[in-house]
Amino acid sequence: ERNSKYYNYTLSVNGKAQKHGADYSKDYLTDVLANMSLDFLQYKSSYQPFFMMVSTPAPHSPWTAAPQYQDSFNDTRAPRDPNFNVHGKDKHWLIRQAKTPMTNSSVEFLDDAFRKRWRTLLSVDDLVERVVKRLEVRGELDNTYIFFTSDNGYHTGQFSLPLDKRQLYEFDIKVPLMVRGPNIKPNQTSQMLVANVDLGPTILDIAGYNVNKTQMDGMSFLPVMEGKLNSSSWRTDILVEYEGEGSNVSDPACPLLGPGVTECFPDCVCEDSYNNTYACVRTVAPSVNLQYCEFDDNEVFVEVYNVTADPYQLTNIAKTIDQEVLERMNHRLMMLQSCSGQSCRTPGVYDTRYKFDPRQMFTGHSWRLSRLRQTMK
Template sequence: MASLRGELPSLMNTLLICVTFISLSCCEEFAKSYRRPNIVLILTDDLDIANGGLTPLSKTKKLIGDAGISFTNAFVASPLCCPSRASILTGKYPHNHHVINNTLEGNCSSIVWQKTEEGHTFPALLKAFAGYQTFFAGKYLNQYGHREAGGVEHVPPGWSYWVGLEKNSKYYNYTLSVNGKAQKHGSDYSKDYLTDVLANMSLDFLQYKSNFLPFFMMVSVPAPHSPWTAAPQYQNKFNTTKAPRGPNFNIHGKDKHWLIRQAKTPMSNSSIKFLDEAFRKRWTTLLSVDDLVEKIVKQLEIRGELDSTYVFFTSDNGYHTGQFSLPLDKRQLYDFDIRVPLMVRGPNIKPNQTSPLLVANVDLGPTMLDIAGYNVSKTQMDGMSFLPIMEGLVNSTGWRTDILVEYEGEGSNVTDPACPLLGPGVSECFPDCVCEDSYNNTYACVRTIGPSANLQYCEFDDNEVFVEVYNMTADPFQLTNVARSIEQEVLEKMNRRLMILQSCSGQSCRTPGVYDPRYKFDPRQMFIGQSWQQSRLRQKI
């Protein structure tokens, strides 16, 4: 790909001659043969993989997964919508893009975000420096359209065509910003069901875009986020479906952070009924997403562009429904909340591939820039391109072994009247007074996957300096916290790696991990320049 850069001036001159002297059809064929690949990113909202989230998406799995590569170890940098979406757009960990939660005060689509990060997202680079025409449709960041952040008139830089949903996921009765102009929608299925509206707008873009330039299209659907409103034809599907009863379902989260231990075990019948119904409804909303994927792929095929287009399918975070007796939400450090689906098809990707290599959503931007021929090293992105993995050019010994996951908990100073016993500092309380978040549900984790290790190491920023460690090979459901029994050397390695990742930026985030053969552990570097949490860690373990 890089070799084409030097040829661009002469190619542009030839193309100009073609436009001037030869037929339009000739120019179209010439442009297609030399331009960069097209890129499509389909982003779902709260779609898990650990609890069967892909089950309803049979057409998506066939058209993208079976036609390309599926990553079994794809993770998010933060298990919450706005920080995770900011990581996708910027290629940065939350400690570098500074979006910490879904509120305007938490930098979600704020003026500060707009001034510091929005102009440097990978779509902005694709448009400004790689010559892509860009299209966005759907949910952007949770506070997009807020009056204090410019309203729906604000169109983020980098988008040739913009269809942004005002604020959070909805299916009916919402407002779209169509290139900065408000377009209100009601509750008529034939005109307003958001997943279908996004599908139709995407097809319109494919039909009316320029045929001379490559394109990037990002379609960000509401499903399967609450309020879990299915299209009429799918409302009665999965009527007998219940949330999976795996080994970590409806059990006490012993040896875990207090927030997990406070959940009532066993759950009440009302909580179980509530989460089962939510699980079923989530699946019904995904059937329209499956239709959307089919429509886009078929339209690309009809237009003769499918073979020159990379199609990505993923989610902003996972989800739980009853694991460790938490009724339903995200925000936790466990695999069901941080591991997501990731499937890609495209040029030079052989079909029916599965990769166990460790990738994260901070890698999406660098990968797409790499596809476009943009030099990722020029950016300050923390992620790395996994295009070599998709093309079969990298094996497990040449890839990273760990990534960072970080989350800053939310909680009010006012006691929730529905849960007075929990006191102030908590939020997101669900049926039967089970708390799903709190101000000290603030943690950072190293998720490690390598030839000789599959581990998760997490530190909480609280008065306990609580630590959770899981051997994912022996304990894939994270039932037993082994922080007090694991080898001291492993704890020291993981603590040191966490310190490095929490302060990393750009290239330093991509240095060898603790289980990478290139990594050399020096115990003399332990506890140098550590934060107060880490200085106390040695005493607590």
């Protein structure tokens, strides 16, 4: 965010500072990264395997588009999904504090941000095209895997939160992931759950390294992409965690809010707070599509969504759902928070691996367990 710049920045190139100004042809960061990537492909050894990672600032703020793209998407606006500009009445207090309906100026602001972000991505499209073409010209495309993903989701108006990330809902936790490469059939989509922790093991697997020799929590999804795996041997749950950020002093623009919150813009709607700290289990299996979340706050607030029946997460069913399901999800969350390495990778092993005394289990919340782990580190 604050460190994303498209012009007037300094890069560290092999430890040497390289200053850039504001000339589009020489300094626009997305294009500079594209040129550096093409140079790398040009001058690397042709006989050795290679790994290249390119991270663009786009589409982070300040959303500076390349000059030729500044008028694209002029009629585009943020999606008006069923959760757009509605009050999250049964949600965590941070969501409930959003002003509903949003002011016209907030809606204009988020629509404008949405357009600007799309415009910055047109230069990312150019980068991808140039890299793929260079690999093709060099005869390397057919034996190279290309992963396309991003760092986090983003919202624009859902539950009347103008724009940011940091929330537990699908629109903030889902990220795109597309892969092409040897033995991957085109135009296929997998419903199996993959998380950021799986990228490392997958890349090691492609390089021929045995992931079981590592202490990584993730799993290689190479067999998933190659169609060599049935879903029963893959996980059905992933862990989603976030630690809230806040400010120790009140925002001068929003004095009524007091300290502890942050990102209160526009209209003094805060996007984050110290106790916006949560852990969730996201479950996707043939018969269930659930999300269970606990907040680390005074009330240990719980949110639960049946994503099959309620894909836009309008209704928190924590108070109406069967107690047994809640306890099972809470148990699952404890397992995912306390596993490490191999014990995270083996589906279904958790319940036998950990011998909790059930009488103690639900008196102490998962948070107590994670606190314990932090003190042990």
